[in-house]
Each structure stands twice: as structure tokens, then as C-alpha cells.
Amino acid sequence: MRVDRRVQKKKKTAKRIRLLLSLFTLFIFGIGTFIVLQFRDGMVQSASETELPAETYEFDGKKDKNGSTNILLLGSDSRGEEKARTDTIMIAQFNSKNNTQKIVSIMRDTYVDIPGHGKNKINAAYAYGGPELLRKTIKQNFDVDLQYYTIVDFVGFQKAIDTAFPDGVEVNVEKRMSKNIGVTLEPGKQKLDGAHLLGYVRFRGDAVGDFGRVDRQQEVMKALADQLISVQGVTKIPKMAGVITPYVNTNLKTTDIVFMGTDALTGGAGNIDSLRIPVDGSFENKRYSGAGAVLDINTEKNKQALKEFLNEN
Numbered sequence: 536m537r538v539d540r541r542v543q544k545k546k547k548t549a550k551r552i553r554l555l556l557s558l559f560t561l562f563i564f565g566i567g568t569f570i571v572l573q574f575r576d577g578m579v580q581s582a583s584e585t586e587l588p589a590e591t592y593e594f595d596g597k598k599d600k601n602g603s604t605n606i607l608l609l610g611s612d613s614r615g616e617e618k619a620r621t622d623t624i625m626i627a628q629f630n631s632k633n634n635t636q637k638i639v640s641i642m643r644d645t646y647v648d649i650p651g652h653g654k655n656k657i658n659a660a661y662a663y664g665g666p667e668l669l670r671k672t673i674k675q676n677f678d679v680d681l682q683y684y685t686i687v688d689f690v691g692f693q694k695a696i697d698t699a700f701p702d703g704v705e706v707n708v709e710k711r712m713s714k715n716i717g718v719t720l721e722p723g724k725q726k727l728d729g730a731h732l733l734g735y736v737r738f739r740g741d742a743v744g745d746f747g748r749v750d751r752q753q754e755v756m757k758a759l760a761d762q763l764i765s766v767q768g769v770t771k772i773p774k775m776a777g778v779i780t781p782y783v784n785t786n787l788k789t790t791d792i793v794f795m796g797t798d799a800l801t802g803g804a805g806n807i808d809s810l811r812i813p814v815d816g817s818f819e820n821k822r823y824s825g826a827g828a829v830l831d832i833n834t835e836k837n838k839q840a841l842k843e844f845l846n847e848n
Contacts, residue, residue, distance in 0.1 A: 646829040691782020693729030714740030
């Protein structure tokens with residue numbers, strides 16, 4: 536009798552384990568199906584829009600020696616024009632081990648050595664040789680390894696914002712803005728749709744120029760992360776990836792984008808640290824023939840500041 540009870544208990548335990556495994560399998564399958572369907576939905580939504588040329592770039596990226604993933608983020612409205620300079624240059628760093636996310640903005644007028652082309656503004660490197668030459672330029676001047684690149688078209692930015700945040704993204708517009716951004720923004724805290732948010736991060740028609748624009752870009756990146764941390768926000772990542780895919784040129788796989796974005800958001804993306812290059816007190820405003828107005832930097836000071844920022848836990 537006692538043996539029968541043991542046998543029955545083992546059978547019940549085995550049955551529970553099988554049930555749990557079945558539920559786990561269904562859960563994983565459900566997540567995978569959800570991601571695929573959401574991504575396809577996003578692709579269908581943007582299929583009728585004009586896409587970026589399917590241009591492929593060489594990019595000899597290398598993994599960061601400290602185990603972090605460093606991605607070169609480039610923003611452009613050139614729509615594939617030749618000799619175009621990138622409007623926005625950022626480095627996004629993800630470290631899944633330490634659950635840290637960091638953003639570095641490199642100002643486009645930073646005066647650096649461009650391999651094979653002498654000294655010029657850093658955004659000229661993209662015009663001369665695409666993301667690969669820009670990668671080499673950052674490595675040569677700041678000794679930072681970049682594994683991936685992503686070029687985001689401004690139209691894709693707008694569509695991604697409108698998809699993920701149909702009610703807009705809340706920011707505090709500090710002043711009236713309208714010069715060369717295609718929209719007019721009035722001061723005050725408000726929710727901006729994709730077109731107006733793009734205008735907000737592109738505005739530089741005041742006394743602080745690019746410095747103000749870089750600050751707003753980092754502000755918006757953090758605001759997006761804060762709002763995407765919610766459960767509803769995280770579930771929108773696959774669809775958003777599908778929407779922006781036609782407007783993104785990257786050597787990242789779409790699945791990597793989805794899972795990396797989800798991991799970053801669920802792992803503490805609300806605490807994004809940020810840095811601007813050049814750092815305060817490390818540059819002078821100068822003008823050089825062939826380059827125009829530049830930020831003439833103390834390279835060693837900025838290299839050290841960047842390495843310390845990216846390597847600190």
C-alpha cells in the first residue's frame with residue numbers, strides 16, 4: 536500500500552513537471568509568435584512608403600574588450616545622396632552583464648584626424664568613406680571599438696515615434712522653435728508627435744547651436760527609454776522594429792535589435808548615462824581653410840574622458 540502511494544506521488548510529480556514544461560513551451564512559443572506577428576504588422580504598415588536605397592556598407596567592427604556592445608548610431612536626412620555628411624553621431628553602449636546603458640554624442644564639428652584624408656570635421660569621415668571610415672576615425676582618435684552601425688533616416692524616426700507613442704512623447708520645450716525644422720514649437724511641457732519631436736531634436740537656430748541640439752537629443756533618448764520601460768512600451772518594440780526597418784541601414788540583425796532593445800529596457804534603461812564629446816574645457820572654436828568653423832579639441836583629454844566613461848561600471 537505504501538509502495539502504491541509512492542508510485543502515485545511520483546506519477547503526480549512527473550505529471551506536474553510535464554504540465555509546467557508544456558506551459559513554458561507555450562509561453563515561449565507565444566512570445567515568439569507575438570514578436571513575429573508584431574514585426575510583420577509593422578512591415579505591412581510601412582510597405583507603401585518610400586524606402587532607403589538598399590546600400591550595403593563595409594564595416595569591420597570589433598567587440599569592445601570589456602565585453603560591452605558599442606553601436607555607432609548615425610542620423611541623416613540625406614536619403615542616400617552621395618557625399619552626404621551625417622547630421623547626428625552617437626555611440627550607444629549596452630552591457631548586459633552590468634545592466635548598464637550609455638550614450639555618447641560626438642559633435643559633428645569636432646576637428647579630428649581622418650585616416651587618409653588629414654584633419655577635418657568628424658562628420659566629413661562619413662562623406663569620404665561611409666560608416667567604416669567613421670569607425671576608423673573614432674578608433675584612431677579616441678581608441679574606442681565599435682561592433683555595429685545603424686543609420687536611421689529621419690522619416691523612419693518619425694514613423695517609429697508615431698507607432699510606439701500614438702499620444703506623443705512628453706518633453707519640456709524651453710523656447711519657441713521654428714528655424715529650419717519644418718514645424719513650429721511653442722514653449723512649455725507637451726506631448727510631441729514624430730514630426731514635431733524630430734524638429735525638437737534637430738533645432739539649432741539659437742545662440743548655443745549644436746550644443747543645445749546635442750543636449751535635446753540625449754534628453755529625448757532618455758525620455759523614450761523611460762516611456763518604453765512600461766509593459767505596453769516593451770511589447771511595441773517588435774512592431775516598431777518592423778516599421779523602421781525600411782528606413783534603417785544596419786549590420787545588426789532585426790532579431791538582435793528586438794531582443795537587445797527589450798533586454799536594455801527591462802534591465803534598467805531608465806538610468807541611461809550620457810556624455811558629450813568634446814567635454815567642457817577641452818576645445819576651442821576655430822576656423823580652418825577647407826573645414827570652416829570647427830571645434831579644435833584636446834584629443835588626449837577627450838580620449839581619456841571617453842574611455843573612463845565607457846569603462847566605468
